[in-house]
Amino acid sequence: MVKELIINSTPNGVTIALLQDKQLVELNTEHINNNYAVGDIYLGKIKKIMPGLNAAFVDVGYEKDAFLHYLDLGPQVQSLIKLTKIVKNGSYKDKLLNSFKLEQDINKSGKISEVLSRNMLLPVQIAKEPISTKGPRLSSDLSIAGRFVVLVPFSDAISISKKIRSNTERSRLKKIVESIKPKHFGVIIRTVSEGKGVAELQKDLLDLIAKWENFSVKLPLTEPSKKVLGEMGRTSTILRDILNPDFTNIHVDDPAIFEDIRSYVHEISPDLERIVKLYKNTKEPIFDHFGVEKQIKTSFGKTVNLAGGAYLVVEHTEALHVIDVNSGNRTASKENQEDNALQVNMEAAREIARQLRLRDMGGIVVIDFIDMHKPQNRKELFDYLKEQMALDRAKHTILPPSKFGLVQITRQRVRPEMNIVTNEKCPACNGTGEIKASIVLMDDIQNNLKYILTEQNEKNITLCVHPYIGAYIKKGIFSRQWHWFLKYGKWIKVKEASSYHLTEFHFLNSRDEEIKL
Structure with missing residues (x-):
């Protein structure tokens, strides 16, 4: 691949x-x-304790307070609270945790009011970016991710990715990390660590330790609700x-x-x-x-066409996403109905796995495949869908097809869904139903060009237009470009963009920034 x-x-x-x-x-x-990317660490200020939700609302500087549930506090949150207090007071000078005494783990089924209180300062990490009308989702179980390992403060545990199956390799990696990790820091060994040497793992771990030291230095200087440590x-x-x-x-x-x-x-x-x-x-x-x-224009939108003539219809609601599989002109196939349905469903499964990654669709996804009566065909489809989804880095769960032919998927969502509008306004009327005479397009370009060059005194101008208009401007020995050069004494670069509609044009300055007209 x-x-x-x-x-x-x-x-x-x-x-x-x-x-x-x-x-x-x-x-x-x-x-x-x-400012609110997954992995960023903020010095949060507890605004409200919600006993009914067993959660708290935290001020991290966003327009809406962020949400922190009890289950996202992490077992060692008391140690984090203690460290924050003594660092803020200036009584703790160690950048690591060598001389720090860990507190007891909190009760898994406890109450948030027993741990947090209003106006308390607590370092928190963005677990889910602001989506729609909701603020960020937080966690106080801090971790700093590297290429090969993840550093987890206030822990001494070493965890290894389940995808590393060799017991010999797991034992080797664990011994390496045990010999180089600092006191009171846990380490999660990532899948890509398999086969890596001591030098590579040590360098990655030292980079993460340096980030934690940076966090320790910045924490006492950081104002409440401000960022302490940013993800790359x-x-x-x-x-x-x-x-x-x-x-x-x-x-x-x-x-x-x-x-x-x-x-x-x-x-x-x-x-x-x-x-x-x-x-x-x-x-x-x-x-x-x-x-x-x-590919962006053909892959986003309500209808997604497949190569074999079938197509998908993608609908979005507040609670879930629905994908309907339609056979389209495949119904004219000479094959029997069951085999035809299986082929369409297999093709659709491959495209659906791609669509989920491409659009970063999260939450609940319900797929209405074409009905198949044979159990072995339904199993084959289910196995194929799991195989295609294995390439997805987001956590997900797939349920087998129901008796109605529906497949349900839950997929982790940590960022807003990628939504690109593929329908464009009519290039002639701009959605008004009335058009401007196309004969004046070049006059508009020339008038704007004159204003930019003479009034704003810009230099190194680039004109971005549709390829057809670009070809017209460059046409002939004495082209429009040469006409402008002789008139204004400046060469106007013409850049063609096929994504523009026919009468769209923009001017860029020497820094490739659009000149607002």
Whole structure:
């Protein structure tokens, strides 16, 4: 399986597309000011204790108070509360926990009012980003994730991923970590640690210990509801979690991000540094060049067409997502109905597994497959769906098909669902039902250009337009571009974007930022 990452930088942030065998399977957006990313640690202030919910509402600076349930406190929350108090008082100077005395674990079935009180300060970690009308979901069971291991303070336990099945390898990894981990810190050994040497594991663990020391230094200086320790950017997080020798290319269109990614990849996996490549084609956007933009337009939306003629209908409600499988023109097949239903369902299962990852759909998902009467066919479909979903990094549970042919999936949701509107406004009328005379398009462009060059005195202007308009502007020996150059003494670059509608145009300055008109 050939894997590629295509990274598109925009003024608002970074969009990351994961391709497997040229097919888009994941799309992630990292905004510049994403202050509530999963893994960020804040110094929370308890605002309300809700005994009925056995939970608390915590101020972390978001417009709505964040939610912290008793079960998310972590067994060693009393140790965290104690450390926070003595660090804030300035009476604890050790950056680690060598001289710290751990408190007793809290009762698993206890009450939150026995542990927390109003206005108490407590470091909390974002477990789920703000979604819809809800604030962030929190946990005070802190952990700091690295590429090979996860550091867990106030614990001495060493846990190993269940996906590492070799007892010899498990024993080897445990011995390595036991010899290098600090006192009162637990470690979770991740799947990618399998086969790694002492030096790699030690370097990863030392990086995490350095982060904890940074946390210890910043904690006494941090104001309530402010961030103490931030998770690395979304791009680096994805690379940390999924980068492996299967990757063939990482294409980036921004020189600064390219350097950051190359240095990060060199740090975590030097042999893969060569696959990080800077995309230099300024005439065509990176997503257009690699076919990502077209796949986005065809993969999102209410109806998703499958190669064999069948299609999916995806509906969203507040409580769940519903996916209906339709055979479409496959009903004309000469095969018998049962075999035809199995083929359509298998094709749909593969696409549904991709859609869940692509849209990052979470919560409850109900799939209405085409009815099949043979038990062996239903089992075959169920096994195939589990096999396809095994590629999904989000935690999920799949129930076997019910007697009505429904399959239920619960999938972990920690970020807002990726929702891209694929329906566009009419390029001619802009949704009004009335059109502007197309003959004045070039006049509009020229008037705006004149204003930008003469009134705003901008330099190094780029005009972004639909390819048809771009071809018209560049046409001929004495083209529009040459006409503008002779008139204004400045060469106007023309950049074509197939995602634009016919009469859409934008001007960019020398920093590739849109000039607002």
